[in-house]
Amino acid sequence: MQKIGVEGSLTNISEALREKGYDVVELKQESDAQNVDFCVVTGLDSNMMGIQEASAKGSVIEASGLSANEVISEIENKINHLQ
Structure with a gap:
């Protein structure tokens, strides 16, 4: 199963991803995005934390204006x- 980093303020998305069985970690600093x-x-x-420019091995998903289900669908x- 995929490991997904979620910004701390997006608790509804974190909970929905966990319910789907994903391994969810809170993104607290730029280095969290690399794992x-x-x-x-x-x-x-995303820009403040440097995540968009970070060498994250996966994709950055912009959650503004999206529901938890829309984020899950995108993933x-x-x-x-x-x-």
Whole structure:
């Protein structure tokens, strides 16, 4: 299962991902983004934390304006395209 880093303020998304069985970690600093398959952030903090420029091995998902289900769908679409 994919390991997903989620910005701390996005608790509803973290909970929904855990319910789906994903391994979820809170993104507290830029280095956290390097150990996950996906980073879920709000637009405001992604640049502040340097995540968009970080050498994260996965994709950065911009969650602003998206529901938890929409974020999960985006992650699952990206996973399916990688396989």
